[in-house]
Amino acid sequence: MASSPEDLRALDALLTAPGAPFAVVADEAGRLSYAEGPRTLREFAETTWAFGDTPFLIADSGRLTYGEFFAGASALARRFLAAEDEGGYGLRPGDRAVIAMRNHPEWQVGFWAAQLAGLVAVPLNSWWTADEIAYALDDCRPRVLIVDGERYERVAPWLAAAKDGERPWTLVCHEEGREAVGPRVERYGDLPVADPLLGPPDVDVSPEADATILYTSGTTGRPKGAVATHHAHMAAIANPRYFAALSSLGRGVMPGQGPLLPGLLTFPFFHVAAFTGFYAAMAAGGTLVLMRKWDTDAALALIREHGIGSFGGVPATALQLLARADELDDDLPTLTMFNTGGAAAPPELVARLTARFGDRVEPRNGYGLTETLGGISANFGEQYRRVPGSVGRPAPAVEARVVDPGGAVLGAGEVGELWLRGQCLIRGYWDDPGATSAAFTGDGWFRTGDLAEISSDGLISVVDRIKDMxxxxxxxxxxxxxxxxxxxxxxxxxxxxxxxxxxxxxxxxxxxxxxxxxxxxxxxxxxxxxxxxxxxxxxxxxxxxxxxxxxxxxxxxxxxxxxxxxxx
Incomplete structure (x- = not known):
């Protein structure tokens, strides 16, 4: 088993060599990007049709195979772009499509339909109040809303106040006893059955085109829309695949070999930590089991019922799961991977995991932000057990540095602000050039607002936050x-x-x-x-x-x- 810094560097060189799957190239400004792979989220989604009848999403509100998912997303994309006098919504590439719902399978259908149609997907925090959602709607000016019944109640006042010519289409699923009626409102269940032979509409999507707007609160107190291109999302897809390949090789296993067990994804879909999870699953044809809301006993039951191999959640849910497994003396025999993200993992978490499962279950944590579209570094396996306070090394197409208040680069072990540069960074904030220039340097470095240090081995350790958060x-x-x-x-x-x-x-x-x-x-x-x-x-x-x-x-x-x- 490779676990030393030297071993991991050798494996990294194997994966990133010219012609290798994770080789990188630099542009004229020195910014790194992956040399191979799909160019857009549309191209990435199109590859999933090959998984056919393999289960993609399993939830208490429904199930979808990859074939059903792709057919549904393709049909909805066609409906988005069809003219209104032809029964469509009359949208155009570049229009914003808001998705606001719990982790229902339809969330993924709506998100990927937007990508297949060349729209800009805007996932909103499903926990927001009506006022918070209204602010985001006023800001991004969508032309279609894809919501569940609970979120429909929250957007209904905003829709009622909209002028007739400015009211977007609204597609409602899982009404759960609520009545969704009104002009330009449709029920998801009333849509025609998707024809799997039709495929997506014929749209030319550029890698430089905007793919998403992800809202994140800023230091002004107002949510800011972080705008990411398709090119950036391609790195967000490649990053977890790289870390998975590095982990496999470190354990002496060829990437892609062995059984592909289902994963339990507990992050809400609007969270970038979930993007890391469902991108990794879709790239490999993996199955994701979803939860309506977190419940420790229900999670343990799902792990046993579905033979879950990988768990993904915030440290709080991870700690609850470990504590309950201890109480029940449950060894969870199918579990092999334990991922945490979304917040700093306490160093004792990996010790508790090891005490419960030994080295059978590989621990993994990392570091990422909305502005990086998910994890840009990962710490896993024996390295994580050895250095539990670190978030690992950056992905190949990410540069990291630590700087002093004047912007001077600091040496190994010195604490300063963490700056990042690379393909997965957003291009800026929606309609907010002031916030964009404050966050990015002229040569593309993003000021994270986090205090960190980088060891001589390249391991990043985040020690505090500058931002008042x-x-x-x-x-x-x-x-x-x-x-x-x-x-x-x-x-x-x-x-x-x-x-x-x-x-x-x-x-x-x-x-x-x-x-x-x-x-x-x-x-x-x-x-x-x-x-x-x-x-x-x-x-x-x-x-x-x-x-x-x-x-x-x-x-x-x-x-x-x-x-x-x-x-x-």
Whole structure:
């Protein structure tokens, strides 16, 4: 088994040599990209037809084989582009298609139909409130919405307020007792049965064309649309395939050989960690088992029922799964891969995994952002057990450096801001050139806002965050957004939001609020007010209400470190 830095470098050289599957080339500016592979998400999706009757998605709300998936996505893509007087939606390549629903199989059909039609897919956070969704809809100006019944209720007020000529088409699935009616509204279940012989519409999609807009909160408190091209997504597809190949070779197994066991994917589809998971499955013809919502006992039952080989989830769900397996003395004999992402994995997680399963189950974690379309580095196997605080080495088409506040590159072991450059980076933020120029240097380096160090062996370790952000169970919560909502209460004079440690979720949101003298507002009232305008995971779980002023430094900035210490 190859586990030393020298062994892994030798295997990397094998996989990235000229003519090898993961060879890279540099453009005139020195930016790296993969030399081989599909050029667009449309081309990638077209390769999945070859998997035919192999199960692709298994959920409590339905199942799809690869053949059914591709036929459905192709038929919907044709409907998108057909003229309205021919029973279609009259869309054009480049139009935005919003997808907002739980992890139903139809999510994937809608997303890939958009790619086959040359549209720009806009997956929205399914936990957002009606106001948060409305902001994104106003921002991206979609021409079609693909939603489930629960999300339809949240978009219905926005649709009702839209002018007749500006109202997008809305396709609703899984109404679950809700009535979806109105102009330009269709039910997914009423669509004609897909003809598997027709294929997708004839559309020319360029690698440089926009493929997705993924919303991520920014330091201004407003969600920003991270825009990625097809070329960038090709790297997001290649990165997990490279790490899987490197892992296989390190274990003495040729990539692609051996049984392909189903995977349990617990990330919501709108999350970039899920992109890493379903891209990897689709590239190999793998089967993904989905959950409507996280439930530890249900997850264990699914692992046993389907013979799950690979688990993917945030550290919080991973820890719950391990704890419950211990309680039940369940060895989960089919499990061979344990992936965590979406948040920093506590170093003790790999030790607990090893104590439970020995070296039979390979641990894996990594590092990625919305702006990198998922994982750009991975730490796995014996290396992960040896260096549990690292997120691994970057993928071949990614460069990483650590810089000081002036932008000077720091040496091995020195802590500074992590900068990234490579094919998988977004091109910028939707209609926000100011945010784009603030995030990217002139020569293409992305400022992550994370403090990190890179060892002499090239291993990245993220040590802190510069950005004022809380990561609660894998979901990013930007403090300024929550503070903005709290400041909207008439009795609130000051509000400061910080993250405090949590043994399961990593962090939870906490707030210190200064109220007017004599106000009857208490912590429960603050939380109730916040819940009116924020998704549940953003609502502060700990609230301190006081009449005294918040501590500030000489420049007037709130001393959040001092507040955080008082909340511990």
């Amino acid at each position: 809380v990561i609660r169970g894998g979901e990013n919560v930007y403090c300024v957004e929550v503070e903005g909502v709290l400041h909207g209460h008439p009795d609130v004079l000051e509000a400061a939001v910080v993250g405090v440690p949590h043994p399961l979720l990593g962090e939870v949101v906490a707030a210190v609020v200064r109220v007017r003298g004599g106000s009857g507002l208490d912590s429960a009232g603050v939380r109730e007010f916040a819940a009116r305008g924020l998704a549940g995971f953003k609502v502060p779980e700990r609230v301190v209400v006081q009449e005294g002023a918040l501590p500030r430094n000489a420049t007037g900035k709130v001393l959040k470190r001092e507040l955080r210490r008082g909340l511990l």
